[in-house]
Amino acid sequence: MSHAESGYSAYFTVDTSEVLLVALYLRDCAGLQGTGRPALPPLLPTVRRVETRRLTRPVGGRATLRVEWEAWWHSLLQHRVTDAELPLPPLFEALDGMAALKALLRAHFGTAMDWAAERCAEYALRAGARGAxxxxxxxxxxxxxxxxxxxxxxxxxxxxxxxxxxxxxxAWWVEPDKLLTCQDLFDDEHSFRSYVEPIIRVLA
Incomplete structure (x- = not known):
């Protein structure tokens, strides 16, 4: 993670997020693309789709899974992403009250965590290659x-x-204080500025 200040008034952090990666992995593996606000595009590399009916039928089915994922995603973006709690076994308490989502994560926890860890490692290399x-x-x-x-x-x-x-x-501005961006956006300064400058005009 990197962070900086401009003068004494503006403070920003730049990082990826393991918990958001896990959430998006579950979204894509369950075929819930387009779910949540903002509705983000599919992950890269592409996540393999899995069959969820057997897991979710006893706890409300696919419709319930979609509602629960959207509620979780909303809660993750309500607060600082760096403070978000990653659901961990055996009880996955961060998903209490979300039985369908908890069943999906329990079945695919290892794969989701491995995938997220690989993306975090790639991000660290990518950020390092950009220069400090x-x-x-x-x-x-x-x-x-x-x-x-x-x-x-x-x-x-x-x-x-x-x-x-x-x-x-x-990029997607989640008001008032979050900017979710595709990793490739920063490589095109003109495009990056086209998303960031209007936000800075509002905030500053």
Whole structure:
């Protein structure tokens, strides 16, 4: 994880998220693409689809699984992603009250964790190859440019940038303080700025 400050008012972090990777892995393996807000594209590399009927039929079926996943996703984005609790065996307490989702995770926990760990390792290599704090420097520069336009320091704000291995090059602002981005977006500074600058204009 990297983090930086612009002056004394703006604070941002840049990282990926193991718990969001696990959540999205479960979404894709259950064929729930398009579920949740924001509705993110499929993961890369593609996750193999599994049959969920046998697991979920006793606890409400596919419709219940979709509702429970959406509720979990919403709760993960309600707070700082870095504080999100990863459901862990044997009881998976973070998913209490979500029997269908808990059944899916229990059946695929090892695979989901291995997949997420591989993506986190790849992300660390990718972030390292960019050079130290390269996204931090670009974010700080965008904020400084906005401060110059305004003729004053930015208002105090925080922005949590979460990079995820998703198809495409785009980002989603989860108000008020999160930006979910495809990992490839930062490699195209013009596109990255097209998503970030409007957010900084609102926040600063």
């Amino acid at each position: 704090d390269s996204m931090d420097h670009l974010l700080a520069r965008i904020i400084q440019e906005r401060e110059f336009e305004l003729g004053r320091p930015a208002r105090p704000f925080t922005l949590e940038v979460v990079e995820l291995p998703l198809g495409g090059r785009r």
